[in-house]
Amino acid sequence: MTRRGASLFTLSLETPPLKPPTSFRCVHCGLDVPVDAPGTAHRNHCPNCLWSRHVDDEPGDRASDCLASMEPIAITVRKDGEWVLIHRCNGCGELHSNRTAGDDNPLLLVRLAVKPLAQPPFPLDRLTLI
Numbered sequence: 001m002t003r004r005g006a007s008l009f010t011l012s013l014e015t016p017p018l019k020p021p022t023s024f025r026c027v028h029c030g031l032d033v034p035v036d037a038p039g040t041a042h043r044n045h046c047p048n049c050l051w052s053r054h055v056d057d058e059p060g061d062r063a064s065d066c067l068a069s070m071e072p073i074a075i076t077v078r079k080d081g082e083w084v085l086i087h088r089c090n091g092c093g094e095l096h097s098n099r100t101a102g103d104d105n106p107l108l109l110v111r112l113a114v115k116p117l118a119q120p121p122f123p124l125d126r127l128t129l130i
């Protein structure tokens with residue numbers, strides 16, 4: 001090995017490359033969540049409880065200093081049929097829409113989707129009169 005090669009090796013030991021975090025801890029249920037999510041570029045909520053954290057102003061920018069927990073409150077559907085989660089921040093009240101991931105808890109997704117029908121603002125019997 002040449003002297004030059006030896007000095008490069010030493011340099012790489014002194015300045016290890018910075019790696020982005022590979023997981024985050026859910027603020028609601030405490031699960032350690034891998035950042036990689038099937039079907040979406042930015043994992044922004046917990047697949048176990050669907051809660052999120054207010055860290056972004058725009059998706060993926062990590063520019064918000066609010067950092068409060070964000071509750072999943074509703075499901076909406078895009079033109080292409082994709083389900084999107086609506087999160088409301090418990091700190092500042094801001095609403096975010098977030099793509100669902102392939103490993104999101106399907107029971108909780110369906111529970112959110114049918115919630116308005118489970119708690120109707122009028123007796124559903126009235127629909128038979130229309």
Ligand SMILES: [Zn+2]
Binds near residue numbers: 028031049050
């Ligand atoms: Zn969670």
Ligand SMILES: [Zn+2]
Binds near residue numbers: 089
């Ligand atoms: Zn907030």
